[in-house]
Amino acid sequence: MSETWEWLLTSPxxxxxxxxLAYRVGRQVQTWTGGHALAQPVLVAILLVAPVLTFLDIDYTDYRAGAELIAFMLGPATVALAIPLHRQAHRLRGFVVPMLVAVLLGAAVSITSAVLLVQVLGGGDVLARTTAPKAATAPVAIALAESAGGISALAAVLAILAGILGAVAGPAVLTVLRVRDHRARGLAQGAVSHGIGASRMLADHETEGAFAGLSMGLTALAMSILLPLLLAVLL
Known part of the structure; x- marks a missing residue:
């Protein structure tokens, strides 16, 4: 019996x-609440999985090895965001230059504000280098933090946290700020909350989801270019 239980705990x-199952419960909760902002499936899944791993004393490394297939599918899922963008390609007319400028400025502000906030709160250089790429999608944030001398595991946590917070609060904030253009809303959301935010916007409006996916990719590229330059200046 003990061998069976051990196999169940370590089996991929x-x-x-x-x-x-946790994500499916999250989807169901989202349906029950009528799509409430707080009922994000990813957030619900984290709140369900984390206590189970803690209670059963399952090491994160073992859990990640078992869930590697899902992590692998993040790549194709991200590429699939190009499909709604292709359908909305006609909306790029007259929007390319403002979009590129906005993405570059947004990435610069995100990096700078993160570093300055850490410094104001008394954090060290390592924490600043870890926090700086938080707006990039998780795999990019991990790589950037590691190359900059930060803590890659913490960078992943911060990137996911930024994505969840953006998906929960982002659309409401944009509405309060009276940002009504669907392209601008998607662009802003994808720049700060990457894949999780893009999936939220895609559920709300196809144009917003398409531009959020585009913004996610462009922001990751902008972060890769600007991060070493801004860290050299700020630190």
């Missing part, structure tokens, strides 16, 4: 099933 299939 168990970790994969746990993750999928």
């Amino acid at each position: 299939l168990s970790m994969l099933l746990l993750t999928l």
Whole structure:
């Protein structure tokens, strides 16, 4: 019996099933609440999976190995965001230059504000280098933080946290600020909350989701270019 229980705790299939079930519950909660902002499936899944791993004393490394298939599928899922963008390609007319300028400025402000906030709160250089790429999608944030001398694991947590917070609060903030252009809303959301925010915008409006996906990719590129330059100046 103990051998069976140990196998269940370490089996990749168990970790994969746990993750999928938690996300399915998150989708159901989202449906029950009528799509409430706080009922983000990713957030609900995290709140379900984390206590289970803690209670069963499952190491994160074992969990990640079991859920590797889902992590692998993030790549194709990100590429699939190009499909709604292709359908909305006609909306790029007259918007390319303002979009590129906005993405570059947004990336610069994100990096600078993160570093300055850490410094104001008394954090060290390592924490600043870890926090700076938070607006990039998680794989890019991990790589950038590691190359900049930060903590890659913490960078992943911060990137996911930024994505969840953006998906929960982003659309409401844009509405309060009276940003009504669907392209601008998607661009802003994708720049700060990457894939999680893009999926939220895609559920709300196809144009917003398409531009959020485009913004996510462009922001990751802008971060890769600007991060070493701005860190050299700020630190």
